[in-house]
Amino acid sequence: MNGLWDWDAAWAVLPELLLAFVQVTLIVTVLSTAIAAVLGLFIAILRMSVPKPIAAVITFIGDFIRMTPIVVQLLFAYWTFLTIEPLTIGIVVFGIHYSTYMAEVYRAGIDSVPTGQWEATTALSMSKRRAWTAVIVPQALRATVPALGNYAISMFKDTPFLLTIGVVEMVRAGLTFGGNNFRYMEAITLAGVIFLLASYPTSLLISRLEKRLAYNY
Amino acid sequence: MESNFEALAEAWPRILDGLWITLQLTLGGALLAMVIAVVLGLGSRLHNIVLRGLCRAIMEFFRGTSLVVQLFFFFFVLPQLGLALPAMVCGILGLGLNYGAYAAEVVRGSINSVPTGQWEATTALSMSKSQQMIRVIFPQAWALMIPSLTNYLIHMLKGTAIVSFITLADLTYHTEQLREQTDTFFAYGVSLVIYFVIAYILTLIMNALEVRAKHRLGRGESLREALTPKTPETAAAEGGRKA
Amino acid sequence: MPTTTDPHAAAGDGTAAAVPAIRFENVEKRFGDNVVLKDLNFEVAKGDRVTLIGPSGSGKTTILRLVMTLESLSEGYIYIDGEPLTHELRDGKRVARSEKAQKQIRKRIGMVFQQFNLFPNMTVLENIIEAPVHVLGQSKAEATKRAMELLESVGLPGKANAHPLQLSGGQQQRVAIARALAMDPDILLLDEVTSALDPEIVGEVLGILRHIAETTDITMLIVTHEMQFARDVSNRVMMFDGGRVVEEATPDVMFTNPQHERTQAFLHAVLGSGDGHIGTH
Numbered sequence: 001m002n003g004l005w006d007w008d009a010a011w012a013v014l015p016e017l018l019l020a021f022v023q024v025t026l027i028v029t030v031l032s033t034a035i036a037a038v039l040g041l042f043i044a045i046l047r048m049s050v051p052k053p054i055a056a057v058i059t060f061i062g063d064f065i066r067m068t069p070i071v072v073q074l075l076f077a078y079w080t081f082l083t084i085e086p087l088t089i090g091i092v093v094f095g096i097h098y099s100t101y102m103a104e105v106y107r108a109g110i111d112s113v114p115t116g117q118w119e120a121t122t123a124l125s126m127s128k129r130r131a132w133t134a135v136i137v138p139q140a141l142r143a144t145v146p147a148l149g150n151y152a153i154s155m156f157k158d159t160p161f162l163l164t165i166g167v168v169e170m171v172r173a174g175l176t177f178g179g180n181n182f183r184y185m186e187a188i189t190l191a192g193v194i195f196l197l198a199s200y201p202t203s204l205l206i207s208r209l210e211k212r213l214a215y216n217y
Numbered sequence: 218m219e220s221n222f223e224a225l226a227e228a229w230p231r232i233l234d235g236l237w238i239t240l241q242l243t244l245g246g247a248l249l250a251m252v253i254a255v256v257l258g259l260g261s262r263l264h265n266i267v268l269r270g271l272c273r274a275i276m277e278f279f280r281g282t283s284l285v286v287q288l289f290f291f292f293f294v295l296p297q298l299g300l301a302l303p304a305m306v307c308g309i310l311g312l313g314l315n316y317g318a319y320a321a322e323v324v325r326g327s328i329n330s331v332p333t334g335q336w337e338a339t340t341a342l343s344m345s346k347s348q349q350m351i352r353v354i355f356p357q358a359w360a361l362m363i364p365s366l367t368n369y370l371i372h373m374l375k376g377t378a379i380v381s382f383i384t385l386a387d388l389t390y391h392t393e394q395l396r397e398q399t400d401t402f403f404a405y406g407v408s409l410v411i412y413f414v415i416a417y418i419l420t421l422i423m424n425a426l427e428v429r430a431k432h433r434l435g436r437g438e439s440l441r442e443a444l445t446p447k448t449p450e451t452a453a454a455e456g457g458r459k460a
Numbered sequence: 461m462p463t464t465t466d467p468h469a470a471a472g473d474g475t476a477a478a479v480p481a482i483r484f485e486n487v488e489k490r491f492g493d494n495v496v497l498k499d500l501n502f503e504v505a506k507g508d509r510v511t512l513i514g515p516s517g518s519g520k521t522t523i524l525r526l527v528m529t530l531e532s533l534s535e536g537y538i539y540i541d542g543e544p545l546t547h548e549l550r551d552g553k554r555v556a557r558s559e560k561a562q563k564q565i566r567k568r569i570g571m572v573f574q575q576f577n578l579f580p581n582m583t584v585l586e587n588i589i590e591a592p593v594h595v596l597g598q599s600k601a602e603a604t605k606r607a608m609e610l611l612e613s614v615g616l617p618g619k620a621n622a623h624p625l626q627l628s629g630g631q632q633q634r635v636a637i638a639r640a641l642a643m644d645p646d647i648l649l650l651d652e653v654t655s656a657l658d659p660e661i662v663g664e665v666l667g668i669l670r671h672i673a674e675t676t677d678i679t680m681l682i683v684t685h686e687m688q689f690a691r692d693v694s695n696r697v698m699m700f701d702g703g704r705v706v707e708e709a710t711p712d713v714m715f716t717n718p719q720h721e722r723t724q725a726f727l728h729a730v731l732g733s734g735d736g737h738i739g740t741h
Contacts, residue, residue: 004298067371067416068409069378072389076405079396160285161379171285175293184293192282192290200281337530338577342591342643343567352590356581434580435623 010186013177020173025159033152035095040102062100078165090162105147109140146210224398235391242377249313258324279318287311292383327362360430367423479542481506481679488535497703509680511690514700520683524649528571570645574652576632578624585620588639610638630661650682699723
C-alpha cells in the first residue's frame, strides 16, 4: 500500500479519467462556452436597449450570479429540477454563470468601438439595427474572442465543481477509484496533469491570438 | 412560509459557525495568496534565468491544475505520503496557492506597467534595488493591481463552497442541512444572499483600498471625501471645477 | 582627489582642474544593429557647462543616459573624475565594474528628466528627501531643512506637502531640479528639461537653472533646444550629428560664426533666422 507512485494503479485509473474527460469535462466546457457566448451577448445588448431602471435590474441580477458560488447555484438547480439530468443542469448553470462574465466583456468591447464608428453609421443613415449587427457588434466581438477563450479555460478548470451534484467528471472518477483502492495519489495527480496538459497550451494559444487581434485601430 | 423562518431561526447558530469557516478560508487563503503572489511575481522578473524559470513554472503549475484537484491532493494524497494536515490547513493551502499563482501574474504585470521614467529616476538618485521596489515601484503598482486582486478575492470566496468535500462544515454545508427542513428555494436563497453580502462587503473594502492607493498617488479624492455624502451643490461645484 | 565639492567654493582650483569631470574614450553605443554613437571621444572639465546640440536622433540624450548608467555602453570607456564608470581596462581586457563601484560614482551624478519622473506616491518633500535620507544616510531633520531651502530657491516654498500630480508641469520640473540638487551632485545632467513644458513657463525653469549655474560650480552636461539658454549658461557647445562631434566651440563662436556646414544648417533650421545668429538679450 505504500510507495510513492504505483504505475499499475496509474494505468488502471487513466482510462477512467480519460473517459470522464471526454464525456463530461470537454462536453461541459464546449457547450457551456457556447451558451455563455450567446447569452452574454444577448444580455449585453439587452441592457443597452432597455430603459435605465430595467437595465439596473439586469445588472444587479448579473452581479448577483457572478458574486455567488457556482457550487451553490449547481445545488440549487439540482434540487429544484430533480427530473432533469445532472449533466444538463451542469451545462446550463455553467453557461448562465459565465454568461454574466461575458456580458461584461461584451459591454467593454462595445464601449471600445470608437464613437466615430457610431457617427459614421448615422452619417450613412443606417438603421439602428443595421448599425449594431453590421458595424458595432462585429468590431466589439473581435476584441472579446481572447476573453471568451480565457473564460472557457477557467470554466474547464471549474468543471470539478460538478461533483457536488453527482456528475462523474474527472475528479469524481478519480476519487471513486481512490476510495475503492485506498490509493488517491495516482488518480488525483493524473487528473491534475490532464488539466495542466490541456489548459496550458490552450492559454498560450489564446495569448498569441490576443496579441494578433489587439490594437487594430 | 412560517416553518421556513422557524427552521432558519433554529439553524442560525450553525449557519453562523459555517460562515465563520468560510470567512477563515477566504481571509486565510487571501493572505497566503498575497504572500505567494508577491514572491512569485517578483521572482518572475529576476535576471537569474533559473530562479525566474522556477517561479514561472510554479505559477503555471498552480494555475493549470484546477483548484479542486489541488485541494483534494492536499487532503487525500498527502496523508498517503505521511503528511496529514488539518482540513482547514489543506483548504487555506489549496486556495492560497491556486489564487496566489493567478495573482502573481497580476503583480508581475502591474510592476511592469509602472513607467520606465520612474525606474530611471530611482537610478539617477542612486537608490538600491530593494529601496526602488519598496519605496517607489511597488506603491505605484499596488494601485494598478487592486481591481484584478478584487476579482480573484471574489473567486476565492466562491471557491470555498467546495470544502465540505474535505470535511469542513462551511456555509454551503450548513445551508444544505437547512434545505432538509425548508423549501429548496428558501434554503439556497438564504445561502446565496449571505454569499452575495460577503462578496459585496469585500468588494467595498477593496474599492476603499483602491481609492486610498490612488489618492496617495495624487489621483482622485481621499477616502474621507469619497465617503462623504455629497449635496447636489457641492457635486455640481466639483463637476464645474473639473471641467 | 576630492569626491565632493562645496558648491559655493570658487570654481577651478588648479589641482582638480587637471582631471576632467567626464571623459569619453572611444565610446560606441549600438541599439541592435543601429549604431547611435561611434568612436566618441571628449572631455568635460570640472565646473564646465557643456551644451550638446544637434538634430534629434543624433545621440545627445544617449550620452546623458550613458553617464547616468541608464544605458549600457557597447564599447569604450567613460571616466568620472578619472575613475572608470561602467567598464575598465584590466590586464589588457575590457571588464565591467561591479555594481557597488558604479553606485559609488553614480551618487555624485544627478539628472533632471524631460518628463520630470517625480514619484507620485510621495509628496513633494518626500520626493526631495528620499534619496538624501535613504541613500546618503542623512538624518530626516537635516534633509528636510535642506529640502525646504531648495524649495525656497526654486520658488516653491509652500508646496512641500503637495502631491506631484497636483502641480503644473513647470512646478513639477522645479521640484525635480530641487530633488537632484538635494543629493549635492558634482555633475548635473539636464535632459531636454523644458521640452515637455508649455512655452510660457519655460522661462521660469530656465531662470532657476541659470541661477544654479551662476551660484555653484557644478559640472553641467546639457541637452536642450533652447539656444538662448545654451548661450547664457554654457561655456562650451558641442554640435552632434550622426553620433559624432562635428564641431565644438564657445557659445559666442558657435552661434555667431559656425564653421561646419552641418552646424550652419542646423542652427539655421532651429533659429529660423536668415543669418543663423541669435541676438544678445
